[in-house]
Amino acid sequence: MRNSLRAxxxxxxxxxxxxxxxxxxxxxxxxxxxxQPYQAPDIALTDTDGAPYSLAADTDKPLTLVFFGYTxxxxxxxxxxxxxAAAMNRLEADEREQVDVVFVTTDPARDNPAxxxxxxxxxxxxxxxxxxxxERIIEVGDPLAIYxxxxxxxxxxxxxxxxxxxxxxxxxxxxxxxxxxxxETSSTExxxxxxxxxxxx
Numbered sequence: 418m419r420n421s422l423r424a425x426x427x428x429x430x431x432x433x434x435x436x437x438x439x440x441x442x443x444x445x446x447x448x449x450x451x452x453q454p455y456q457a458p459d460i461a462l463t464d465t466d467g468a469p470y471s472l473a474a475d476t477d478k479p480l481t482l483v484f485f486g487y488t489x490x491x492x493x494x495x496x497x498x499x500x501x502a503a504a505m506n507r508l509e510a511d512e513r514e515q516v517d518v519v520f521v522t523t524d525p526a527r528d529n530p531a532x533x534x535x536x537x538x539x540x541x542x543x544x545x546x547x548x549x550x551x552e553r554i555i556e557v558g559d560p561l562a563i564y565x566x567x568x569x570x571x572x573x574x575x576x577x578x579x580x581x582x583x584x585x586x587x588x589x590x591x592x593x594x595x596x597x598x599x600x601e602t603s604s605t606e607x608x609x610x611x612x613x614x615x616x617x618x
Contacts, residue, residue, distance in 0.1 A: 446613055447598065447606035454593035455561045455586070462521065462549040462557060465534040470547055472519070472557065473592040480614055481517040481588040482607075485554075485563050487524035488536040493583040493600045501585065502540040504607035515615055519545045521554060523565045561586060561594055587614060 457476065461469035472483060482501060486494035501518055508516070520537060522528035525548045528536075533546030548554075555565045564582045587596040587610075596614065598607065 446610055447602055448587065448596045448610045449598070450596050451594065454589075454595045457588050457592040457594060458557055458560050459592075460553065460557050462547040462553065463530065465530040465537070465546045467530060470519075470545065472561075472588060476517060476519070476588050476592060477590060478517050479515045479590050480611060481519055482611075483519045483521065483561075483586045483588060483594075485521045485523050485558055485565060485582060487522050488528050488532055489524065497583065497585060497600050497602075498540055500602060500604040501607060502544075503604035504611065505541060507604065507608035508611065512612065512615060516611060517545060518543070519547060521547045521557065523551075523554060525549060525551055525554060558582075589614075 457472040459471050459473035461471045461474075464470040472481075484494075484497055484501070486498070488494075498520065505513055505516065505518065518541065520533070522533060528546075528548055530546070530548060533548060537544040537546050551565075557563075558565045562582070563586075583600040585598045585602070586594040587598070588594050596610070598610070602610075
């Protein structure tokens with residue numbers, strides 16, 4: 418993504434978050450708790466088994482971590498996903514059972530179900546991968562304040578694919594995104610916040 422586009426997206430995101438959320442005490446909680454949670458849309462994408470999967474209808478655990486990215490991403494995607502995988506390994510078995518992790522591709526032209534499954538299996542075989550039409554993925558991300566590049570053709574002949582927001586959302590059992598984490602969140606911080614959220618009830 419070009420620098421100017423990154424800057425524009427950042428400005429929009431800051432504006433959205435400024436009115437919708439508040440940052441928790443950094444000494445006790447790393448993520449940002451949303452004062453006005455985003456409602457997960459009941460729009461079905463396709464999981465790696467070819468079955469429909471909705472971030473509203475199919476996220477029934479106490480907490481679901483959702484990240485939009487793509488398998489060929491050279492920077493933030495592997496950083497974030499590896500930290501999430503490491504965080505899950507820090508949890509006790511009973512804690513892990515209460516958490517799902519969902520990776521939504523922003524590059525469906527290349528990330529078919531088989532490609533997604535191979536990518537996620539290197540991290541955690543329990544992770545859910547979702548793909549679908551790019552327009553539908555954008556539609557899913559929009560109410561969650563997720564930016565997804567529309568894949569327009571570049572002058573070079575290629576496509577500007579895969580651009581996306583870099584934060585991770587935490588969706589609760591009420592299908593509301595109640596917290597977000599930025600791309601700098603470490604595995605230790607993810608694990609600590611997950612425990613806090615699971616114990617909030």
